Structure formats: structure tokens, C-alpha cells
Amino acid sequence: MGSGEEASTAIIIGAGIGGLVAAVGLRRAGWSVTVLERAPVIAEVGAGLTLWPNAERALDTLGIEIRSRAVPTISRGSLRTPTGRWLRRSHPMDVGVLAMHRADLHDVLRKRLPETALHTDAEVVSVSPKGVVVCRCGGEENELTADLVVAADGVNSVTRRTLWSGDPVFQGRTVWRGVTPPGSVWPVEESLTLGRGVQAGVLPLPDERVYWFVTVNADRPNQSYADNRREALHRVGDWHHPIPALIATTPEDQVLHNDVVDIDPVPTFVNERVVLLGDAAHAMPPDLGQGACQAIEDAVVLAACLSSGDGLQKYDDLRRARVHPMAEAARASVRRTSNTGLLAHLTVAVTARMIPPSAWRNATAQWSDWSPPELPKGKNKHA
Template sequence: MIGAGIGGLAAAIGLRRRGWSVSVLERAPVIAEVGAGLTLWPNAVKALAALGVDVSDRGVPTISRGNILTPGGRWVRRNHPDDVGVLAIHRADLHDVLRKALPESVLHTDTEVTAVTTDGTVRCAGEERRADLVIAADGVNSLTRRTLWSGDAVFQHRTIWRGVTPSGSVWPVRESLSMGRGEQVGVLPLPDERVYWFLTANEPRPNVLYADNQAEVLRRIGTWHHPIPDLVNATPEDQVLHNDMLDIDPVPTFVKDRVVLLGDAAHAMTPDLGQGACQALEDAVVLAAYVDDLARYDSERRARVQPMMAAARAGVARNSDTNALRHLVLLAAARVVPPAAWRKATAQWADWESPVIP
């Protein structure tokens, strides 16, 4: 297993349930997830259950894309009982639960993979290892995908800032999505009276760095409605994260001989659908269930996730649009769309039947 992120750890758990001997190779000196919050949609909760992992005590049940507001605080839409619920969780908490489900002996830190071949040979740390199966869960910039397949990460002219407030600093807070022209701010409560917030915005060039990310966020949305400025101000400056929004073009297969792509290495998409981590968890379950039939893993996962990648790119186009008239039309549609149609539009990817891991 290359990579000890959410997908890599989940796949390791699933394969161990099948009786496989697993080694997880991670280039970082310490296995610890960085990041802020994320949402686990019902499909991800099913995937975790199939893996025997319970994170219900680490998250807050909430609604994603239910409460919609304008930057000035005018309500566009409020949560409806028919909306699909999600579990809001800190990425580090999910990662911690997955890591603790594995024995320390399978985790190998400070081990950077420098080459992979389709016969299952992995070069790292000045030595070669051979495996019956190599699972590349090495992220959007996957070395494995770029060398054995093709396809660098694609910058989508969007960027994201994220943060989590300290416990109780701005509380209580209800979940919301505030929609500006080309900018969106999401707010989700987390356990221990913490709050996860994010800002997505247009960015013409990749790799733009800001000397003070907190100040840059406040420059952009410091006049938006309460409690958005308070949330940003409450987040320690050095904990405001900033990343470009990247995805990849679809690859023709997730399997080459003894090498399998998983998670962002296989199907990185922008966070517009909230399904990135959810799909990595699905990958892990399907791989564990069909590890003896990799062609089935390949076909089922590509059929499931590649339309989702296209939908995420469509979401980028929609969310980056700064045209005033089209923005008003979008807000009007969100206000009047019937609950059933809203549910279908916002949660169409949450319906998924998990296979049983033998």
C-alpha cells in the first residue's frame, strides 16, 4: 500500500479482513492526517460499516447544502426534513480511527516510494520490495499514476481556504452555505464545540501564495454575514490552510497487472460534491470485496466515479461563475426548487449499496 491517507488506511483494513498481509508505506516521518473538516455522506458511512469502523462518536450529524444564504445573510433556503443528512467530522479524527484499526507493525513511515513497476516491484529507501498487489493510494499527484499511466493534476482555476475554530470560541453555530458570485463559504459544526469553515474562490494562476492566509480570507469575506468573520478571526493564523483545487482527467483503467489505483490517485475531483473521501472509502470496500477479481473492481469503480468526476467539474463551472444575472437565477432556483428535486440534486451520489467483504 503506497500512502497512509484515508483511502490507503481503509484499503489496508479491508484487505486484512480478507486475510491479506499488508504493508503501508508512507513517506512522511509521522502518520498523521492534516486538514480541516469533511462530510461523510450515507455512502461513506456504509463503507465504514463494511470495514468494521465506527466514527459516529467523532462526528456531528448535520445537513450539507441545506441552509443557503447570501453574503449579506439573506436566507435563500432552509433545511428541510427530506434533506439527506451527513456526518461532519474532522479529517484528523477520521484518520486517527482508521490508523488505530491497524497494528503498528503494518505502518512504515519515512519510506518514500521512488518507482513502481507493473510486476509488483516497489523501489523505496534504497531497496526493492515485491508484492502480489501494489495499491497506489498516493494522492492527486500520484507518482504511480504519472509513471505507469499518464496524467498530471489539473488546476481548475479555483482555490480553497479552510480552518477549524478552537472549542467554544464561536458557538453555537448552525450549518450553512453562503453563496457569493464566484465565492462560497461553508460552515459546519464539529464535536467539542468546534466549527469547520471553508472559502472557495476563483484563482487565475496555480501556486499563488499569500503571506497571511487569515488576512487574505478576511479581505475577501470580512464583510459577510455573522458568524463568518468571527469564525475566521477565531482560527489561529497558522492553522488557516490554503490549497489550489486540483483534479485529474479520467484514466482508462484503475488496474495494470499487479498495480491498482485507489482514491485521489484514481479519480481526484474538486470538493464541490463533498465526495472525495467518501469515494476513497467506497474504493477500499469494493477492492476488499473483489480483490480476487480486479477487473470487477475496475469496471464497477470507474462506472461509479467517473460520472461523478464530470459532475464535479460542472460544479466548478457553476460555482466559479461571476455573472450577476446567472447568479440571481441560481439563487432563485435554490429558493423555489421542491424538496424532492433539491434532495436529488444535492445527494444523488449518496445512494450506494455496499458489497459484503467475505
């Protein structure tokens, strides 16, 4: 794009983490960006997350600082049994991650964008491969056209279902998640507790808060419960401290419940001027802790490919080669950890106890040993 040319335009559907990082990255590359969010208020709904080194490096490329709002820790490095016995303690060789509240990351990203770029209560009705988006705002339908449309509208992406295919696939598990009030149960140590068909995770967050989750096998999707906190406690109420206390101190209306779903591999992430990004492209089970990380990677690689002139085909090739094997590995992890057989459970426990630290690091670093492409600097003074 020459100095006298008009900026290329992009419409981003969805103001989640992936959509906002894409907006920051494209603006960094000199694009004019419009973000459409169907919710009346742009805010992240969720609990905690972990940012692995690959995501940290991607955010660093955009000059986005998040360490001051995160806690350095080890994800899935300390494993326990429901009685509290340690199967494995985290080791100095383990891969470090940053644990933070989703809302805090979302806030950091929003502040990198001008309010004029963000449009709420904008429900996308249709998307054309030619870059035409019809959205309903305030009861009226509007037609927008852009050089690029980025579908970052999640696992239930309307764009993917319209221009590609692929309904979410239930993975036979459901999960409760929450964040404790500051100081209510503190201090805590990061851990993942493995039961037969049940897992409970604990991660410290800033301000003496704790992110916890309970994942259990489920025979069918879309089951609802009158009291989600009580249901989570019912599964792990007799497990070791601090798991029951963390759940009990979390306000009931702040306990989230979701089924674990993903999507089958999509043969391409590009349809003319429309690209898929994040969960819309490659939703995967949370077992590897890479869901948000891969959305962040997508956004940086997309901006780099467009700014370098490599284009959308390069983005498609790079990202499918990276995420499809990862998604399959996440499904394989579901099969291992959801197996309720005694032999399978003992195999997981013995492996955790016996595996050398170097082998553990190699296994967990398989997906985080990644470096982002370079992005241009200074094209957009607001980026």
C-alpha cells in the same frame, strides 16, 4: 485462499484515509498488508470533511464506528447570501451527513491497524507493474515485492504519473480552510454562502469546534500568501456572522490554503498488479463533498472483489462506472458556481429558492444512494 496457504501480500502507497481503509479492508479479507508513508509521522493534514451515507455504509461494512466522533448535520442544505439572507433552509427530507475532523477519522482508522504494518519516512522511488516497489527509507533504497500494489498516494500520485499519465488540472479556484478552537464561536448552524465567484461554508464539529472554508476564483495556480488568515478575511470580512468571526478566531498557522485541482479521467485504474485508489485514481473538485467518500468506497470494493474472486478487472469496471460521471458532475458544479456573471448568479439563487424539497433530495442523493458489497467476516482477527 485455503487455510494452509500463505497470505497474499499487498503494499499500499500512502497512509491517507483511502490507504488506511484499504489496509483495513484487505486485512479483513485475509491479506498481509504493508503501508508505506513518505511523511516522518503518519497523521492526516487537513480540516473538516463530510461523510455521506454511502461512506457511512462502507465503513459499517468494515465494522468501523465513527459516529461518536462526528456531528450529524446537513451538508449544503442551507444556502445564504453574503448579507445573511436565507436562500434555502435545510429540510427534513434532506440527506443527512456526518461532519468530523479529518484527523479524528484518521485516528480511528490507524487504531484498526498494527504498528508493524505502518512504515513512515518511506518515499516511493519507483513502481513496477509486476508489483516491485523501490522505496527510500533512512537514506537507503529498498526493493519490495508484493502480489498487489495499491497506489493511494493522492492527486499528485507518483505511481499514476509513472505507470499511467495525468498531471493535476487547475480548476480556476483556490480555497482557505480552518477549524476553530473549541467554544470560540458557538453555537453555529451549517450553511453555504454564495457570492459571485466566492463561497463560504460552515459546518459544526464535535467539541464545539467549527470547520469553515472560503473558496474563490483564481486566475492562476500556486499563488502563495504571507498571511492566509488575512487573505481569507479579505474576501469575506464584511459577510454575515459568523463567517468573519470563525476565520478571525482560527490561529493563523492553522489556516490551510490549497488550489482546487482534479485529474482528467483515467482509462483504467489497473496496470497488471498495480491499482489506483482515491484521489490518485479520480481526484475531483470538492463541490459534491464526495472526495473522501469515494476513496472509502474504492477501498471496500477492492477488498470485496479480491475476496470474492472477481479480481481487479471487476474493481476497475465498477469504480470507473461510478466515479467518472461523478467527477464530471463536480466539474459542472465548478462551472456554475464560479461564474461571476450577474445572470448566472441570480439563476443559482432563484433555483435554490424555488426547487421543491423532493427534487433537492433527489439531486443530492444521486451519489449517496449506494450500498457496499459484502465482505467476509473473521478472516483476520486483527481486522
